[in-house]
Amino acid sequence: MTETIAFGxxxxxxxxxxxxxxxxxxxxxxxxxxxxTLLATAGLYAMLGxxxxxxxQVLLYVGGVMTLMLFAVMITRRHEGLVVPADSTGRTRAxxxxxxxxxxxxxxxxxxxxxxxxxAAELPAQATTADIGRALVGQHVLAFEVVSFLLLAAxxxxxVIARRRDQExxxxxxxxxATSASEVTP
Amino acid sequence: xxxxxxxxxxxxxxxxxxxxxxAIVPGLRRRGxxxxxxxxxxxxxxxxxxxxxxxxxxxxxxxxxASIPWLKSGGLPIADIGLxxxxxxxxxxxxxxxxxxxxxxxxxxxxxSEEPPAFGRYFxxxxxxxxxxxxxxxxxxxxxxxxxWELVGVTSYLLIGFYFKKPSAARAAVKAFWxxxxxxxxxxxxxxVLYVATGSFGWNAHLTPGIATAVTLLFxxxxxxxxxQFPLHVWLPDAxxxxxxxxxxxxxxxxxxxxxxxxxxxxxxxxxxxTTRTVMLVLGAGTALFAALLALVQTDIKKxxxxxxxxxxxxxxxxxxxxxxxxxxxxxxxxAFFKAxxxxxxxxxxxxxxxxxxxxxxxxxxxxxxxxGAFIIGALALAGVPGLSGFFSKDLVLESVEGKLGSVxxxxxxxxxxxxxFYMGRVVFVAFYGKPSAKAAHAHEGDWSMRAPLVxxxxxxxVGGAFTGTFTKLHGEEWHVHFGGGPAIAASLxxxxxxxxxxxxxxxxxxxxxxxxxxxxGVARTxxxxxxxxxxxxxxxxxxxxxxxxxxxxxxxxxxxxxxxxVLEAGRRARPIQTGLAPDYVLAVIVGAIGVGLWAxxx
Amino acid sequence: xMLSHCLLLASALFAVGVYGLLTRRQAVAVLLSIExxxxxxxxxxxxxxxxxxxxxxxxxxxxxxxxxxxxxxxxLALVILLYRSHGDTKVDLARELRQ
Numbered sequence: 001m002t003e004t005i006a007f008g009x010x011x012x013x014x015x016x017x018x019x020x021x022x023x024x025x026x027x028x029x030x031x032x033x034x035x036x037t038l039l040a041t042a043g044l045y046a047m048l049g050x051x052x053x054x055x056x057q058v059l060l061y062v063g064g065v066m067t068l069m070l071f072a073v074m075i076t077r078r079h080e081g082l083v084v085p086a087d088s089t090g091r092t093r094a095x096x097x098x099x100x101x102x103x104x105x106x107x108x109x110x111x112x113x114x115x116x117x118x119x120a121a122e123l124p125a126q127a128t129t130a131d132i133g134r135a136l137v138g139q140h141v142l143a144f145e146v147v148s149f150l151l152l153a154a155x156x157x158x159x160v161i162a163r164r165r166d167q168e169x170x171x172x173x174x175x176x177x178a179t180s181a182s183e184v185t186p
Numbered sequence: 187x188x189x190x191x192x193x194x195x196x197x198x199x200x201x202x203x204x205x206x207x208x209a210i211v212p213g214l215r216r217r218g219x220x221x222x223x224x225x226x227x228x229x230x231x232x233x234x235x236x237x238x239x240x241x242x243x244x245x246x247x248x249x250x251x252a253s254i255p256w257l258k259s260g261g262l263p264i265a266d267i268g269l270x271x272x273x274x275x276x277x278x279x280x281x282x283x284x285x286x287x288x289x290x291x292x293x294x295x296x297x298x299s300e301e302p303p304a305f306g307r308y309f310x311x312x313x314x315x316x317x318x319x320x321x322x323x324x325x326x327x328x329x330x331x332x333x334x335w336e337l338v339g340v341t342s343y344l345l346i347g348f349y350f351k352k353p354s355a356a357r358a359a360v361k362a363f364w365x366x367x368x369x370x371x372x373x374x375x376x377x378x379v380l381y382v383a384t385g386s387f388g389w390n391a392h393l394t395p396g397i398a399t400a401v402t403l404l405f406x407x408x409x410x411x412x413x414x415q416f417p418l419h420v421w422l423p424d425a426x427x428x429x430x431x432x433x434x435x436x437x438x439x440x441x442x443x444x445x446x447x448x449x450x451x452x453x454x455x456x457x458x459x460x461t462t463r464t465v466m467l468v469l470g471a472g473t474a475l476f477a478a479l480l481a482l483v484q485t486d487i488k489k490x491x492x493x494x495x496x497x498x499x500x501x502x503x504x505x506x507x508x509x510x511x512x513x514x515x516x517x518x519x520x521x522a523f524f525k526a527x528x529x530x531x532x533x534x535x536x537x538x539x540x541x542x543x544x545x546x547x548x549x550x551x552x553x554x555x556x557x558x559g560a561f562i563i564g565a566l567a568l569a570g571v572p573g574l575s576g577f578f579s580k581d582l583v584l585e586s587v588e589g590k591l592g593s594v595x596x597x598x599x600x601x602x603x604x605x606x607x608f609y610m611g612r613v614v615f616v617a618f619y620g621k622p623s624a625k626a627a628h629a630h631e632g633d634w635s636m637r638a639p640l641v642x643x644x645x646x647x648x649v650g651g652a653f654t655g656t657f658t659k660l661h662g663e664e665w666h667v668h669f670g671g672g673p674a675i676a677a678s679l680x681x682x683x684x685x686x687x688x689x690x691x692x693x694x695x696x697x698x699x700x701x702x703x704x705x706x707x708g709v710a711r712t713x714x715x716x717x718x719x720x721x722x723x724x725x726x727x728x729x730x731x732x733x734x735x736x737x738x739x740x741x742x743x744x745x746x747x748x749x750x751x752x753v754l755e756a757g758r759r760a761r762p763i764q765t766g767l768a769p770d771y772v773l774a775v776i777v778g779a780i781g782v783g784l785w786a787x788x789x
Numbered sequence: 790x791m792l793s794h795c796l797l798l799a800s801a802l803f804a805v806g807v808y809g810l811l812t813r814r815q816a817v818a819v820l821l822s823i824e825x826x827x828x829x830x831x832x833x834x835x836x837x838x839x840x841x842x843x844x845x846x847x848x849x850x851x852x853x854x855x856x857x858x859x860x861x862x863x864x865l866a867l868v869i870l871l872y873r874s875h876g877d878t879k880v881d882l883a884r885e886l887r888q
Binding site for chain 1: 801803804806828832863865
Binding site for chain 3: 766767769772776
């Protein structure tokens with residue numbers, strides 16, 4: 001019973017804050033509301049037995065991604081204050097599209113038989129952190145390596161994309177030549 | 187390969203070898219003299235082979251054929267290509283190669299003033315022509331004959347249009363080609379009917395009367411074109427634009443004779459159709475008379491000879507229509523010699539006075555005795571004066587036509603004999619006797635190359651009659667000399683014609699032509715047959731062609747262009763979907779995702 | 790709480806994210822919406838992992854998380870680039886490829 005209530009509260013918070021994320025006019029508020037959504041989701045993870053991931057979620061998403069978003073907002077809106085101007089193009093059609101999308105997904109979920117088959121009492125064993133670790137270096141080692149490579153590439157790429165060009169004309173000519181092919185001239 | 191077949195092979199192979207060498211090695215051709223040398227060498231070889239083949243065939247023996255499969259359809263052979271050595275091909279080959287050789291030797295002197303490249307081109311064409319004609323003559327079946335026929339058409343176009351920079355010459359060559367090509371449809375369709383009826387292209391088939399008439403009439407249509415019978419005679423006078431030796435070769439002896447040769451070859455087929463033979467008799471006699479009348483009023487010596495050829499071909503066609511293959515063929519042979527002689531002598535005269543008009547000549551017999559003598563001999567033979575070859579061959583023709591169709595054709599041919607003698611007499615008296623005109627004052631004989639052929643051909647014209655018996659025997663008939671009624675009438679008409687010509691023209695050209703001649707001249711000047719063709723061409727052929735062109739341009743092309751235009755339009759209309767704005771693309775992705783989801787749910 | 794409830798919640802979050810993706814004109818706001826969508830997907834992974842057993846669900850949620858983080862990094866670098874070139878970060882400013 002408590003479970004259901006907790007789940008209900010968690011879902012409600014997550015959904016409400018998600019709606020605020022996409023509707024508030026203030027960009028900083030939007031980022032903060034996203035943080036709330038992510039925290040609520042982390043709570044849901046914990047309820048679903050994924051405590052490790054709940055922790056990671058809080059660390060990475062809330063602490064990392066959301067912070068990064070706030071940085072971006074600060075950097076790009078220095079002189080006008082932080083109020084986002086109106087952004088209401090196509091609200092109606094967007095609403096229709098998202099409602100239809102939800103409807104389709106719900107229909108798909110409803111049409112799948114045997115989704116809720118095992119009752120709550122017969123839940124299979126939950127994975128522990130140790131299980132996750134073993135999976136990472138065992139069954140999914142390839143994906144693990146690829147993702148780490150991806151992260152490296154993303155970091156380098158982000159640096160390259162966003163660095164200031166006028167500050168290092170002669171300092172790193174090799175680096176300049178190596179990346180000139182991927183530059184998009186503004 | 188028997189000797190006869192080897193000779194046949196040489197007669198076909200030597201000219202084409204010369205032509206191919208000259209085509210491949212442009213240096214030889216452009217230097218002029220080497221081309222003439224090679225061409226004449228090939229012709230000498232061909233002539234020698236032809237003579238040997240004739241001697242071989244005179245010894246009797248059945249026809250010899252050597253052929254290889256040529257066309258195949260679905261693995262089964264349809265037709266062969268090869269050589270046939272028999273009396274018919276041997277005699278024709280001898281005539282063709284002799285005349286060709288004489289003409290080519292004559293051209294050495296006549297065409298001397300041409301530039302070396304043109305000189306070389308001329309002789310290359312001659313070699314090609316001789317090859318084409320020989321292919322036609324030695325053909326073992328009608329399909330190869332048709333192939334040679336078409337080749338002859340092409341090479342004669344090249345030769346007639348030799349002075350292609352002159353617009354009238356170019357037009358004349360095209361006209362010759364068109365008219366004969368139009369008529370060649372008859373040969374083509376005739377061959378198709380023959381093949382469908384008998385499954386082969388041979389001429390020894392037995393056909394039902396209807397099919398025989400159809401096939402032979404279609405063949406005859408091609409003959410009418412190639413041998414310039416009425417109403418497809420219009421190309422022959424215009425074809426005189428070519429060099430005179432070319433006229434001697436093509437329009438005296440060989441190309442126009444190809445039509446007659448076709449009938450001779452396919453004689454077994456023609457014998458099976460009474461209808462076609464009647465048509466031939468009527469048309470041949472009619473053309474003979476018609477062309478003789480037109481020859482009366484020409485002032486260009488070559489045009490006189492052209493119409494004369496037309497008329498004599500009418501004789502041959504009439505003889506063939508009357509059923510005498512030998513008569514027609516023998517007349518072809520003698521005509522080849524004396525008409526070539528006449529053309530070459532005329533060429534010599536033209537070369538001397540630099541003009542074709544008989545009014546510009548005069549008194550040439552004194553200035554150019556050899557040419558004059560040659561021309562006179564030729565004219566006498568053409569007129570049918572007893573003793574010369576023309577008399578004997580004409581006699582054979584008249585004998586075969588006598589009595590047929592109520593003797594109307596016979597009367598026409600007799601009248602033609604009179605006219606022939608008259609118009610030739612006119613030319614002789616105006617051009618070779620009387621006072622020389624200003625242009626003729628400095629006339630003189632050509633060099634040896636222009637004299638030797640005249641001598642040879644004149645000799646053959648004189649003694650040719652002696653071979654009548656041999657000739658008829660070669661083709662399976664007996665001939666008896668008889669000086670009875672028919673020959674007598676013809677001979678006297680000829681002499682009478684010469685006399686009348688002397689009376690009218692003995693004192694040189696007349697300022698006022700006699701009434702009859704003026705009337706004919708008036709009719710001739712209307713050019714009614716030519717105008718008829720022009721009218722047909724402009725109002726029928728061009729109209730049909732224009733409407734078909736319209737269909738092609740607006741409907742067929744329109745369809746394709748419309749498709750292309752439609753595609754471009756569709757692209758242009760569809761382009762605005764690509765706005766270049768990211769949010770629009772995102773919407774598109776979401777819509778697509780919804781679509782996929784719907785599909786997944788409902789399938 | 791049943792699997793279907795979790796999935797429905799995830800779908801709802803995803804739909805909200807789509808709404809934000811289609812509506813918002815500021816690049817950072819669009820990235821926030823994308824985060825919502827990714828978060829919803831992660832929720833699905835975890836839910837399946839919980840109700841079906843095994844470590845795969847959580848492992849893949851981990852991978853998804855890592856990938857999302859990388860994507861955010863690049864996305865924000867592009868936002869900074871956009872700001873530098875156009876002075877503002879409206880999404881429809883990047884229209885150089887448009888005819």
